[in-house]
Amino acid sequence: MKVYRCNICGEVYIGEEKPGSCPFCGAHQNYFVLAKEWSLIKSASLSDVSRENLKKALDLEINNTNFYKAVSEGSKDTYVQSMFKGLSKVEREHASAICKHLEIQKPDSDVGLDKAVDSDQDNIAEANGRERRAVKFYAEAAGQALEPELKEYFKALMQIEADHIVLTDE
Numbered sequence: 001m002k003v004y005r006c007n008i009c010g011e012v013y014i015g016e017e018k019p020g021s022c023p024f025c026g027a028h029q030n031y032f033v034l035a036k037e038w039s040l041i042k043s044a045s046l047s048d049v050s051r052e053n054l055k056k057a058l059d060l061e062i063n064n065t066n067f068y069k070a071v072s073e074g075s076k077d078t079y080v081q082s083m084f085k086g087l088s089k090v091e092r093e094h095a096s097a098i099c100k101h102l103e104i105q106k107p108d109s110d111v112g113l114d115k116a117v118d119s120d121q122d123n124i125a126e127a128n129g130r131e132r133r134a135v136k137f138y139a140e141a142a143g144q145a146l147e148p149e150l151k152e153y154f155k156a157l158m159q160i161e162a163d164h165i166v167l168t169d170e
């Protein structure tokens with residue numbers, strides 16, 4: 001057994017092998033390293049533009065966390081419940097990790113909780129649109145980041161949200 005750790009969210013995983021992607025934040029496998037080699041990808045200081053983008057990212061992640069939670073709890077379909085439970089957890093992890101960059105406590109917020117509708121199909125379509133906007137936003141944020149660490153961080157988030165587009169395309 002080995003101890004692995006994620007460079008993006010900082011969570012720890014104990015297992016025989018690296019998971020295919022981070023079970024907590026969804027970061028791709030290359031961000032998962034042995035705990036001995038681990039360091040969180042984080043910039044020592046933040047430019048104004050990156051701080052603004054991190055705040056926007058936090059709003060986006062909290063909103064999606066809540067929307068996905070509401071969909072998961074409202075659906076009668078086991079697969080839809082499961083998918084949205086998983087998505088909500090990943091987005092919650094993103095919100096927590098973003099707070100580490102901003103060095104703030106995670107705010108309590110209900111924003112997005114009221115956005116789930118009765119139709120699974122409509123909720124999946126809404127999720128797909130949210131993930132597409134997230135990918136676009138993280139690509140812009142990566143492009144604008146002056147700090148190499150944040151450039152990499154935003155790119156990692158972009159990859160994760162792109163995986164969610166694939167998931168909600170099906």
Ligand SMILES: [Fe+2]
Nearest residue numbers: 006009022025
């Ligand atoms: Fe992670």
Ligand SMILES: [Fe+2]
Nearest residue numbers: 061090091094
């Ligand atoms: Fe996210």
